[in-house]
Amino acid sequence: MKKTRFTGLVLGFTVALSLCASGAFASGFAIVEQSVSGLGNAYSGWAASAEDPSTIFYNPAGLTRLKGQQASVGMHYIIPSMKFKNDGSTTIDLTGTPLAPFGNQDQSGGDGGDAGEGALVPNAYYTYNMGNMAFGIGIFAPFGLTTDYDKTWVGRYYATESAMATLNINPTFAYKIDKLSLGIGLSAQQVDATLANMTDFGALGAGTLFPLTAISNTDYDVEASLEADGWAYGFNLGLLYEVSDELRFGLAYRSRYKYDLDGEASFTSSSASTEPYMTTFFPKQDASTELTLPDTLSMSGYYDVTEELAVMADLTWTHWSTFDKLEVKFKDGIGNPADKTTEKTVYYNWENTWRASVGATYKVMPNFPLRCGLAYDQSPIPNEEYRSPRVPDNDRIWIAIGAGYDFTDLVGLDFAFTHIIVDDAKINNSTDASSSGTLTGEYESDVNIASLQLNFRW
Numbered sequence: 001m002k003k004t005r006f007t008g009l010v011l012g013f014t015v016a017l018s019l020c021a022s023g024a025f026a027s028g029f030a031i032v033e034q035s036v037s038g039l040g041n042a043y044s045g046w047a048a049s050a051e052d053p054s055t056i057f058y059n060p061a062g063l064t065r066l067k068g069q070q071a072s073v074g075m076h077y078i079i080p081s082m083k084f085k086n087d088g089s090t091t092i093d094l095t096g097t098p099l100a101p102f103g104n105q106d107q108s109g110g111d112g113g114d115a116g117e118g119a120l121v122p123n124a125y126y127t128y129n130m131g132n133m134a135f136g137i138g139i140f141a142p143f144g145l146t147t148d149y150d151k152t153w154v155g156r157y158y159a160t161e162s163a164m165a166t167l168n169i170n171p172t173f174a175y176k177i178d179k180l181s182l183g184i185g186l187s188a189q190q191v192d193a194t195l196a197n198m199t200d201f202g203a204l205g206a207g208t209l210f211p212l213t214a215i216s217n218t219d220y221d222v223e224a225s226l227e228a229d230g231w232a233y234g235f236n237l238g239l240l241y242e243v244s245d246e247l248r249f250g251l252a253y254r255s256r257y258k259y260d261l262d263g264e265a266s267f268t269s270s271s272a273s274t275e276p277y278m279t280t281f282f283p284k285q286d287a288s289t290e291l292t293l294p295d296t297l298s299m300s301g302y303y304d305v306t307e308e309l310a311v312m313a314d315l316t317w318t319h320w321s322t323f324d325k326l327e328v329k330f331k332d333g334i335g336n337p338a339d340k341t342t343e344k345t346v347y348y349n350w351e352n353t354w355r356a357s358v359g360a361t362y363k364v365m366p367n368f369p370l371r372c373g374l375a376y377d378q379s380p381i382p383n384e385e386y387r388s389p390r391v392p393d394n395d396r397i398w399i400a401i402g403a404g405y406d407f408t409d410l411v412g413l414d415f416a417f418t419h420i421i422v423d424d425a426k427i428n429n430s431t432d433a434s435s436s437g438t439l440t441g442e443y444e445s446d447v448n449i450a451s452l453q454l455n456f457r458w
Contacts, residue, residue, distance in 0.1 A: 027353050028294075028320050028380050029145040029164065029391055033076040034058070034123050034138075036453030039416035040402015041359030042373025045312025047250030047300035050240065052414075052455055053125035056138035056172050058298070059238035059252040060183030063127055063134035063174035067457070071126045074414075074453035080116035080445065082147065082392055084427075087441040089154045111153060115389070116445070117146040132177075138170040142189070142254075143293055147390055152218045155389045155439045156198035158429065160223065162390040163194040170236070183238040188231060189257050191291065195328075195390070196225040199267075201274050201281070204335060209277060216437070221270045222278070226287055226328060228263025246304040256295040256322055262288045265330055286331040294319040310361045320350040320380035348388065350380035357398070367406035371416070374399060384426040392443040394425035412455040420447035 033039060035054030038046050049055070050062025053072045123140035145164040149155065172185035198221040202214030214220040234255035242248040267282035269275040300314040325347045333340025359373030375398035381387050387394075402416030422445040430438040 027318065027355065027377050027396070028323070028350065028393060029143055030294075030296075030318065031121055031142055031144050031166075033078065033121055033449060033451065034074075034140050034142070035072075036074045036076070036414040036416050036451040037371070037402065037404060039076070039418055039449065039451050040371030040373065040400055040404075040414070041312060041361065042357045042375040042398045042400040042418065044314050044357035044359030044373045044375065045250075045300045045302045046314055046316075047238065047252040047298040048240065048248050048302040048314075049300070049312060050250070052453075053127045053136060053138070054123070056125050056127070056136045056170060056185065057123075057140055057142075057236075059240060059250045059300075060136070060172040060185045060236060061174050061181040061238035061240040061250065061252075063129065063136050063172060063183060064132070064176040064181040064240070066127050066129050066134065069126070069128050069458050071124070071456045072453055073124045074122065074451060076121040076123075076449055076451040078119050078121060079448045079450075080118070081447070082115040082443055082445045083113075084111045084115065084153075084155070084389065084392070085442050085444070086111050086154045089440045090438045111441075113150050113153070115147040115149050115392070116447075117148050119144065119146055132175060134174045134176075136172045136174075138168075138172070138185075140168055140170070141166050142168050143191070145391065147392075149389070151198060151221075151223065154441075156218075156221065157200055157437060158439050159195075159197050159389045161194060161196040161225070165192045166190065172236070174238075179242045181240040181242075183236075183240075185236040187234045187236065187255075187257075189234065189293075190229065190231050191259055191261065191293075192229040193261065193263075193291075194225065194227050196223060198222065198270075199224050199282075201277075204281070205277070210273065214273075219271045220273055222274055222282055223268040223270070224265065224282070224334075225268070226263060226265050226289075228261035228287065228289060230259045230261040232257035232259045232293075248302050250298070250300045250302075252298045252300075254296045256319065257293040259291040259293070260288065261291055262286070265328075265334075267334075280337055282334050283332055285334075287328055289326060289328045291326070292322040294322050308363045311359070312361075313358045314356070316355040318353045318355070318380070321352050323348055323350045323380070325349075346388070347386070349382055349386050351382050353378035353380050359400070367412075369404045371402035371404070372400065379423075381425075384428045385430070387425060387427040387429060389427070389429075389439065392425050392427065392445065394423040394443075394445070396420050396422045396447075406455075410457055412457075414451075414453040414455065416449075416451045418447075418449040418451075420449070422446055 046058035055062030174183035202220030357375035
């Protein structure tokens with residue numbers, strides 16, 4: 001009874017935290033930080049290592065390598081920095097006027113500050129091995145996004161706030177036949193998203209409702225915010241082949257998730273100049289969108305060179321081309337009452353990506369492993385014209401270190417730290433909407449991740 005209560009507390013604690021998790025620092029807005037022991041190796045053997053219950057996420061077939069009952073509770077603190085430098089962003093004026101109302105630089109906004117937002121990303125897992133069969137359940141946040149800009153920055157018509165949090169509940173089963181283990185899992189995944197940006201109401205009403213000086217003037221901007229959520233369902237499959245006690249290979253697939261998100265669009269006036277027209281032009285209303293999150297395929301190898309030294313490698317493909325656009329539908333429409341807009345579409349045209357990684361683990365003592373890893377992670381963004389300030393992503397290199405320590409046969413602790421070097425990302429985006437102008441500049445970004453994980457075995 002005590003064990004059952006303990007496991008219930010672990011899972012309940014993680015559910016509460018997962019609802020708040022929103023940080024993404026693999027390519028796109030995927031969160032691969034689902035294991036602290038794996039992070040120490042830059043996830044270089046995630047489909048073959050199967051060292052602890054986090055194998056539920058990376059390869060469910062690895063459950064057969066875990067003895068008895070085990071549980072892991074991990075917490076990752078992700079600290080990103082995303083700084084934009086403006087380089088000639090313009091308004092919708094066909095002459096390419098710099099983003100300021102007729103030279104009034106006080107109204108043009110700045111570079112947005114540091115758009116990166118720190119995030120806590122938790123996960124928890126439980127496994128039970130009964131010999132050739134094993135069961136498990138994991139609760140984690142596989143996708144997330146947080147960027148936050150000043151409401152007067154030069155790219156305010158593209159984005160001010162972007163937030164997406166996910167919660168995935170993933171029961172799994174594995175079966176071993178001689179040297180081959182097969183695993184399967186089912187997932188119920190929730191998304192909760194918020195997207196906000198300023199709308200240039202001054203341009204919409206210039207010459208009629210407002211003076212011409214209202215164009216791109218922050219005093220006439222309106223903040224548009226969409227909040228939506230929904231559930232989707234998927235699965236994960238895996239196989240693990242143990243060539244010998246020292247060498248094993250893993251193959252794992254995690255399915256895509258297709259969402260129909262429903263929510264509400266709300267609009268906030270910036271000043272008394274626009275307030276009288278809000279109900280007519282920007283009424284609060286229901287809104288919806290569709291979202292497809294990508295499937296992934298991973299291939300990993302793990303080899304014990306000696307009793308002390310192990311090496312591992314991984315190659316992972318992510319089907320990011322499923323994220324080609326985001327189309328928001330407004331029930332009542334927005335804008336000019338004579339010609340209201342009922343849909344707004346933003347094109348992303350993302351491409352499929354590869355992630356390659358290598359790592360090593362050295363056991364100073366049987367209960368004290370040291371870990372290191374290196375990874376190269378491709379960005380799905382095809383070029384600077386489709387780079388969005390919501391996800392100013394680019395190719396990146398992971399440099400990871402970590403360690404573990406087993407205090408007893410029942411309790412252990414893992415620690416990892418990773419620094420991610422992100423290539424400078426140029427942006428020259430005019431695709432988000434005809435009324436957004438052109439956002440031109442460059443992002444300088446990097447990420448630090450510090451993580452802790454408690455492991456229990458009985």
